[in-house]
Amino acid sequence: MTQERRKFRREGEAQRQGDLIAAALDLIAEGGPQAATVRAIAQRAGVTPGLIRHYFRTKEDLIGAAYAQFVRRMAEDHSATMDGAGPDPLARLAWFVWRALCPPLTDSRTVGLWAGFLHLVRNDPRMRNIHRTGYLSFRDPLESLIGECLAATGRSLPPRQLQAEAIAANALIDGLWLEGSVLPEDFQPDELPRLGVEKVGALLGLPLTDHLEDMQ
């Protein structure tokens, strides 16, 4: 009855770190930071708790790494999708909005992570920096895109007003992101991205709806 020691396989550092981070993100997304205990993370990653401390000096380090990956992945996902968007600014802006309001950016997992990390971000300067980077990597391209679109239609704004337009457009996207992520059952598929493209167009006075057919 001497219960034998558990068998295991050796894995590379990158693999195990990745597994642990993924497990932590899953748990935070579902149940908030309180659900991401050392033991729960280890179990979901398929290892024993002690291993966490072999790859991360402390639990806080692991959570920090998880947040960094979360932010980086969001930014990468969205900027990568812009690569195949063609040259026309209007089409690009429509595509930008559309993609922001589809999974994986808009879904309940993402908003769960966002909310779960909020307090950690607010109380830790290191995390706040990570956050700001990701936030600007979304808002800055949006502002450029809006500038190009206005220029293409013959209008042109002073920087101050252009920034205000970007803030408002960004807010509209954020708000739809929020509503769609928190109450996904209240919207049909495509309803949210369609509404986003239409209303960002209305906000800026741009005929974005012309490009709705290109979406998918």
Added chain:
Amino acid sequence: MTQERRKFRREGEAQRQGDLIAAALDLIAEGGPQAATVRAIAQRAGVTPGLIRHYFRTKEDLIGAAYAQFVRRMAEDHSATMDGAGPDPLARLAWFVWRALCPPLTDSRTVGLWAGFLHLVRNDPRMRNIHRTGYLSFRDPLESLIGECLAATGRSLPPRQLQAEAIAANALIDGLWLEGSVLPEDFQPDELPRLGVEKVGALLGLPLTDHLEDMQ
């Protein structure tokens, strides 16, 4: 050296429950649910931990009561402010937007609470009901107000499109609320509510900016 027992005053049930709820909300707003331990709540409320169980069957009950009060108070605060807004629909809509983007609705405490409760709301049907009630008490009046404004300017929409306008306007407000609450230092006082009134007007094609002078 027999350290003597702590002195205390008896308080009514309502008073003590209110204190405990307020303490719990403060802690959640600042540090998330994990900061709201039984002992921390009691300390901030100026009592000993055992008393919590005298007024609430369990900690979960207390948190639930706290959330209910949070939602109710938000709704009350905002609807109460509409009382002195006059009869003109346009002025009322402008006021509605303006007030949503000022404290106490827009500030870091509110977004902290919102994020802190998100996971509890998602995983507990009882809390989800409370949430939905509060959410609709904001969106429904907004939809009515938009309908009145459009009717007053001679336009009229089928219900489906009116709802879409309300969702978009609500999203714009939510998004500005989010940005202003998370990064308050990025905006000057009045910048956010002003932007909100202006852009909600742009979104709906309504001259809301005419009423900006009435705000304060």
Added chain:
DNA sequence: CCCGAAATTATACGCTTGCAGAATTACCGG
């Protein structure tokens, strides 16, 4: 084939958590 290094598990410790029940104290009605 086997040995050493490193990855992984196992065990243990001190602290905090939510909860329970007994002991005490404040206050009200007589």
Added chain:
DNA sequence: CCGGTAATTCTGCAAGCGTATAATTTCGGG
């Protein structure tokens, strides 16, 4: 002024937390 009630404090417990470290297992290189 005094006794009873219930509001409040106090003490303790079992479970879970993050962390530390020793014991084991895996696996590639000689």
